[in-house]
Amino acid sequence: MTAEHCTLAEYLADWSGSDTQKSAVAETIIAMAAASVELAAIIAEGPFARGLADTVGDAGGGDIKKFLDVEAHKLFKDALAGAPVAALGSEEADDAEILNEGAPMVVAIDPLDGSSNIETNVSIGTIFSVLPVGGGMTPSQALLQAGKEQMASGFVVYGPQTTLIMTVRDGTHIFTMSPADRVYRLTHRNVTIATDKAEYGVNASNQRHWPVAIKTYIGDLNAGTDGPREKNFNMRWVGSMVAEAYRIFIRGGIFLYPGDNRKGYEQGRLRLVYEAIPVALLVAEAGGAATDGVRPILEIKPDNLHQRIPLVFGPGQEVDRIAQYIERGGGDENSPLFSERGLLRE
Ligand code: AHG
Ligand code: MN
Ligand code: MN
Numbered sequence: 001m002t003a004e005h006c007t008l009a010e011y012l013a014d015w016s017g018s019d020t021q022k023s024a025v026a027e028t029i030i031a032m033a034a035a036s037v038e039l040a041a042i043i044a045e046g047p048f049a050r051g052l053a054d055t056v057g058d059a060g061g062g063d064i065k066k067f068l069d070v071e072a073h074k075l076f077k078d079a080l081a082g083a084p085v086a087a088l089g090s091e092e093a094d095d096a097e098i099l100n101e102g103a104p105m106v107v108a109i110d111p112l113d114g115s116s117n118i119e120t121n122v123s124i125g126t127i128f129s130v131l132p133v134g135g136g137m138t139p140s141q142a143l144l145q146a147g148k149e150q151m152a153s154g155f156v157v158y159g160p161q162t163t164l165i166m167t168v169r170d171g172t173h174i175f176t177m178s179p180a181d182r183v184y185r186l187t188h189r190n191v192t193i194a195t196d197k198a199e200y201g202v203n204a205s206n207q208r209h210w211p212v213a214i215k216t217y218i219g220d221l222n223a224g225t226d227g228p229r230e231k232n233f234n235m236r237w238v239g240s241m242v243a244e245a246y247r248i249f250i251r252g253g254i255f256l257y258p259g260d261n262r263k264g265y266e267q268g269r270l271r272l273v274y275e276a277i278p279v280a281l282l283v284a285e286a287g288g289a290a291t292d293g294v295r296p297i298l299e300i301k302p303d304n305l306h307q308r309i310p311l312v313f314g315p316g317q318e319v320d321r322i323a324q325y326i327e328r329g330g331g332d333e334n335s336p337l338f339s340e341r342g343l344l345r346e
Helices: 008-016 020-048 067-081 115-120 204-209 212-222 241-251 272-285 316-329
Strands: 055-060 063-066 085-090 105-113 124-132 152-158 162-167 172-178 183-188 199-201 254-257 288-291 311-315
Touching: 008 020, 008 172, 008 183, 020 067, 020 105, 020 124, 020 152, 020 162, 020 172, 055 067, 063 067, 063 115, 067 085, 067 105, 067 115, 067 124, 085 272, 105 115, 105 272, 115 124, 124 241, 124 272, 152 241, 152 272, 162 241, 162 272, 172 272, 199 241, 204 212, 212 316, 241 254, 241 272, 241 311, 254 316, 272 288, 272 311, 288 316, 311 316
Parallel strands: 085 105, 199 254
Antiparallel strands: 055 063, 105 124, 124 152, 152 162, 162 172, 172 183, 254 311, 288 311
């Protein structure tokens, strides 16, 4: 049994033992953790570093590419080139990038999540998913496996503390970087998502664009003690999914980024492969659930690296409740619900 406050490297060495595949996963996570320590130092420089929030391009789909997005991508790509990783699928590159031919795994990454918050001194992060390269698969195909095939996932939050929340499918654990020596140490073992927190996270400014089912669900939460839930709910929206997710792991609550009827948002905003899928594994390992409103995220086979997906996660009972609202709202012709492709029609 590993001691409390053991280092990330000790934890992973203990978990992997002499297993070759697990050792490769451990090496990959350690490489990313090292890159995240470097990135944390750059982020902490803030205005002393060169224009971290400068716009350097259009990432497509209405997303703006910032200098720090590009730097973060380079840092993780370089780190993973020295790990047993065949290919990297990143938000910041159109196609999968080959790193080490014949290596046993691939990594999907959002190098910098929450880039609208870079200059605001609000938490931002890095999200990752580790998948095996199965027999006969190309590395690009390996990146498009369903989330249930993941060997590990996690995210780093660069906030008041730098924290790594991670699973190698033996529970979800939090490692906090100790500032004195910049080493990640285990600080929360076997995180479980609280089931009784009356708090939700959603970008409420999109309300008029939401499907009827989501309007009704959030309306019922906002009705508080006067509504069907008979209790008051609090709302929090940071604008960095990593910060919302971290809060939910620490104290509970529900997260929603539904599809809506704005052009380009039919499938919501978040990306399936490197945002929803890794978070869904962490949530599942912490006893919660993640869906696109109806379907479990971990069961969805991606069609392409950058596809978007509506995302709901939190305690299973609340996630199920949202599915019931959607299923009940399914008969309304004016309601686009979550998907133009019609989740309820598939
Ligand atoms: P990214 O910075 O990688 O593009 O991701 C931003 C995402 C996510 O972190 C956050 O939950 C969401 O975009 C915020 O979207 P809104 O600006 O629509 O609230
Ligand atoms: Mn993101
Ligand atoms: Mn990003």
